[in-house]
Amino acid sequence: MKIVFYTDIPRSFKSNLAGLLADLIKSHQVVLLTEKIGENSFPEIEKVQVNQYSPGEGLIAKNKRLANLAKNIIKEQKPDIVIATGSYFFESYLRRLAKKRGIVTISALGPFFVNNLKDFVKYRYYITAHGKGILFAKIKKLFAQFVYYWLLPLTAGQLPFIGYESSILWDPTRKKGADYYFVFSEKDKQVLKNSGADIGNVFVLTHPLADPFTKESNEKIITIMEDGKPYLVNRNDFSLISEEKRREYKKEVVKTVAEILNDWKIYVKPHPKDNDKRVKQMREDFAGLAKVVGPGESAEDYIKKSYITLDYVAGMAVFSAVLMNRLVISVDWQEEFMADFYKDSDAVEYVDTREKLIFILKGIKAGDYKKEKKELKKQGFSSMLDLLEFIKNEHRK
Numbered sequence: 001m002k003i004v005f006y007t008d009i010p011r012s013f014k015s016n017l018a019g020l021l022a023d024l025i026k027s028h029q030v031v032l033l034t035e036k037i038g039e040n041s042f043p044e045i046e047k048v049q050v051n052q053y054s055p056g057e058g059l060i061a062k063n064k065r066l067a068n069l070a071k072n073i074i075k076e077q078k079p080d081i082v083i084a085t086g087s088y089f090f091e092s093y094l095r096r097l098a099k100k101r102g103i104v105t106i107s108a109l110g111p112f113f114v115n116n117l118k119d120f121v122k123y124r125y126y127i128t129a130h131g132k133g134i135l136f137a138k139i140k141k142l143f144a145q146f147v148y149y150w151l152l153p154l155t156a157g158q159l160p161f162i163g164y165e166s167s168i169l170w171d172p173t174r175k176k177g178a179d180y181y182f183v184f185s186e187k188d189k190q191v192l193k194n195s196g197a198d199i200g201n202v203f204v205l206t207h208p209l210a211d212p213f214t215k216e217s218n219e220k221i222i223t224i225m226e227d228g229k230p231y232l233v234n235r236n237d238f239s240l241i242s243e244e245k246r247r248e249y250k251k252e253v254v255k256t257v258a259e260i261l262n263d264w265k266i267y268v269k270p271h272p273k274d275n276d277k278r279v280k281q282m283r284e285d286f287a288g289l290a291k292v293v294g295p296g297e298s299a300e301d302y303i304k305k306s307y308i309t310l311d312y313v314a315g316m317a318v319f320s321a322v323l324m325n326r327l328v329i330s331v332d333w334q335e336e337f338m339a340d341f342y343k344d345s346d347a348v349e350y351v352d353t354r355e356k357l358i359f360i361l362k363g364i365k366a367g368d369y370k371k372e373k374k375e376l377k378k379q380g381f382s383s384m385l386d387l388l389e390f391i392k393n394e395h396r397k
Contacts, residue, residue: 001028001029001080001081001388001392002028002029002030002031002077002078002079002080002081003024003028003029003030003031003079003080003081003082003083004030004031004033004073004074004077004079004081004082004083004084004094004098005017005021005024005030005031005032005033005083005084006033006050006082006083006084006085006086006090006091006094007021007032007033007034007035008035008084008085008086008091009035009053009086013035016085016108016184016207016208016316017085018041018208019207019208020083020205020208020384021042022042022208023208023383023384023385024384024385024388025042025044025045026385027385028388030045030046031045031046031047031048031073031077031079032045032046032047032048033047033048033050033073033084033090033094034047034048034049034050035050035051035052035053036049036051048069048073050066050069050090052066052088052089052090059152060152060155062089063089063152063153063155063156064155064156066089066090066093066156067089067093067153067156067157067158068156069090070090070093070094070097071093071097073094074094074097074098074101074103079098079103080103080104081103081104081105081106081388081391082094082095082098082103082104082105082106083105083106083107084105084106084107084178085107085108086167087164087165087166087167087176088167089148089152091107091176092161092164092176092177093156093158095107095176095177095178096158096161096177099177099179104179104180104391104392104395105177105178105179105180106178106179106180106181106182106391107176107178107180107181107182108181108182108183109175109181109182109183109188109192109202110183110184110185110188110191110192111183111184111185111188111316111319112187112188112191112192113313113314113315113319113338113341114191114314114337114338114341115191115194115341116191116194116195117191117192117195117197118195118196119337120338121169122238123233123238123337123338125137125138125141126233126238126240127229127231127232127233128140128141141168141169142169144168145166145168145169148166148168149161149162149164149166149168150162161177164176164177175197175198179201179391179395180201180202180203180391180394181201181202181203182202182203182204182205182381182387183202183203183204183205184204184205184206184207185204185207186204186380188204189202189204203380203381203387203390203391204380204381205380205381205383205384205387206380206381206382206383207323208384218307219265219305219306219307220261220263220264220265220307221264221265221266221267221305221306221307221308222257222261222264222265222266222267222306222307222308222309222310223267223268223269223302223303223306223308223309223310224253224254224257224266224267224268224269224290224310224311225269225271225299225309225310225311225312225315225317225318226250226268226269226270226271226274226282226312227271227311227312227313227315228270228271228272228273228274229246229271229313230243230246230278231243231246232246232313232336232337232338233336233337234334234335234336234337235335235336235337235338235339235340236335238337241334241336245334247281247285249333249334250285250312251285251286252354253310253312253331253333253357254266254268254285254286254289254290255289256354256357256358256361257289257290257310257357257361258289258290260358260361260362260365261361261364261365265291266289266290266291267290267291267292267293267302267306268282268286268290268291268292268293269293269295269297269299269302269317270282270292270293270294270295271295272295272296273295274295279292279294279295299316299317299320300320300324303317303320303321303324303326304324306326307326307327307364308326308327308328308329308364309321309326309327309328309329310328310329310330310331311328311329311330311331312330312331312332312336312339313336313337313338313339314330314338314339314341314342315338318330318342318348322347322348327349327364328342328347328348328349329348329349329351329357329360330342330345330348330349330350330351331351331357332350332351332352333351333352333353333354340352
């Protein structure tokens with residue numbers, strides 16, 4: 001089979017999709033639609049540059065270019081399957097134009113770090129409104145949705161994307177217009193179901209990083225993952241947790257770690273979205289306590305060499321660390337939204353008080369602390385190749 005595979009944003013590609021692509025090229029002809037993932041990545045396959053996120057191009061001109069690019073790719077490459085996971089313009093056009101020609105389209109959903117997606121949509125409105133003016137925030141987002149996903153497609157000679165998930169109204173229950181979807185865990189599928197989504201065409205695929213035989217690191221290294229969220233909301237009443245309060249909270253966490261693990265290497269890994277100002281703040285806040293590395297550095301590389309990965313809010317860093325069989329500490333002292341996602345997890349050490357963190361860190365340093373973890377098991381389809389074979393047979397029915 002011939003497959004057109006779109007990478008989406010580089011950090012998402014490395015965290016989730018590179019392993020799937022490596023699996024596919026073993027047995028199929030793959031054309032990689034790329035967003036600057038590196039000159040030496042997968043040199044053996046054909047690549048087409050998309051540049052969906054590049055600055056300096058007018059919105060209408062870029063939209064037309066992306067629509068035409070998607071149209072030409074489908075026409076010239078004549079793929080049997082299109083795999084595109086995002087919900088921005090290019091992949092939306094790509095899926096739509098592929099389906100018009102009877103080409104099977106596959107997308108991804110998740111991973112989700114909340115138990116109810118409707119709460120997450122509500123949270124997004126609060127964050128947009130900076131904790132006030134929720135009605136205005138909703139109107140603002142709906143207007144942006146109208147402009148970007150209704151009017152802009154018309155300028156490219158396309159119909160509006162009505163009822164689809166978008167990068168503005170982030171609601172996975174709306175889907176993305178694909179024939180089939182995959183998620184990386186049974187829990188993700190259950191979250192979709194609990195949130196009212198149709199899961200009839202959603203399949204569980206083992207994440208490519210999942211490896212029950214990965215050895216734990218023996219290095220005295222802890223990496224503290226930043227979440228890229230200057231401010232958040234309280235999960236109980238959605239009141240705003242200010243940037244100043246979050247900074248003080250994180251300083252207390254890092255100071256506690258540094259006081260106990262005083263002979264360890266302590267890294268703070270900024271989120272890729274953190275700008276220079278935020279990184280400078282971190283270096284000031286954690287001076288003498290931890291080394292703040294670059295936001296563009298690979299989170300996975302730090303996870304691999306660290307004995308402990310610590311996170312504040314559920315996200316891809318913890319997800320990847322669990323898959324790589326690392327000791328993960330999830331800190332939740334001030335009831336932040338998404339910070340309690342791993343509360344009942346067997347794979348993550350959930351810490352809701354400073355005293356509990358101190359107890360765990362002292363135990364780790366003394367060598368007598370060990371969290372009992374369930375064996376990491378593969379879920380659903382064990383590889384993308386297996387899923388494609390199933391979809392191929394399913395689509396013929």
